[in-house]
């Protein structure tokens with residue numbers, strides 16, 4: 055295969071090192087919206103992202119995603135703890151062109167055309183030769199003559215993505231880049247992003263959409279209340295989130311015996327005389343309840359993915 059892509063060549067030549075792309079250690083950040091009130095936005099967060107990973111930050115409103123991203127980008131400083139990007143303080147990494155961001159709003163001039171916008175930023179980075187390739191990667195090649203003010207929300211986000219690609223960063227951070235887009239625009243945006251990430255760029259994006267995280271990330275970091283509540287490959291999180299729940303009418307004194315047989319067993323709920331139990335192997339649990347205990351009315355139910363997301367992010 056001919057490799058005409060300078061990005062790919064440069065990254066392939068980068069020696070393999072053990073320096074993480076992002077390392078966050080005991081990170082905290084509070085705000086004081088009014089006199090005497092304090093909001094702890096990030097509360098002792100630890101996270102390491104390896105080069106080449108595509109990671110989704112998933113969490114409800116106010117979970118602390120944007121505040122964490124701002125600290126990764128060096129836009130705000132932590133109250134305590136540390137954030138490094140490729141072993142450097144975030145601002146140094148940004149100055150070295152190793153990190154770029156696509157933020158939710160702002161950053162574009164309405165009166166410029168798409169090509170003028172890309173050309174201006176490309177000139178700043180000395181990358182004018184890369185304009186056609188970057189526009190193709192962001193899927194805006196057909197929009198060159200269009201004024202920014204005439205572009206849809208999705209097209210403007212793809213334009214911002216193109217601008218973020220221009221310095222050829224090793225890490226791209228996207229804060230809810232598809233907020234407010236329709237399904238088709240979101241799909242086009244992520245297809246462009248995913249194709250680019252296949253060249254080995256590290257990507258961290260924040261989203262509210264579980265399906266988006268599931269489709270486009272290798273790893274999901276779920277945040278709630280300023281901390282990480284679940285972290286794993288998308289397959290792990292899906293398995294965890296879609297774990298089946300076994301419920302039965304069961305005497306409380308049967309529980310110690312069940313815990314001895316299944317040390318991993320979790321009692322998730324007690325409702326209407328039933329006890330709801332969670333275990334990775336729901337079939338084995340159900341069989342045991344039916345054959346070795348006095349449990350009655352045994353039922354197995356699938357945990358809906360959205361419910362599981364809510365449970366994971368509100369239980370903490």
Ligand SMILES: Nc1ncnc2c1ncn2[C@@H]1O[C@H](COP(=O)(O)OP(=O)(O)OP(=O)(O)O)[C@@H](O)[C@H]1O
Nearest residue numbers: 085086087093095114115116117118119120121122
């Ligand atoms: N500049 C600020 N001043 C006061 N409070 C703030 C500020 N920025 C964030 N917060 C608060 O910190 C908490 C975390 O906010 P943050 O924006 O990081 O969450 P988020 O997960 O990105 O939420 P969303 O999904 O709504 O964007 C929230 O309670 C928010 O109100």
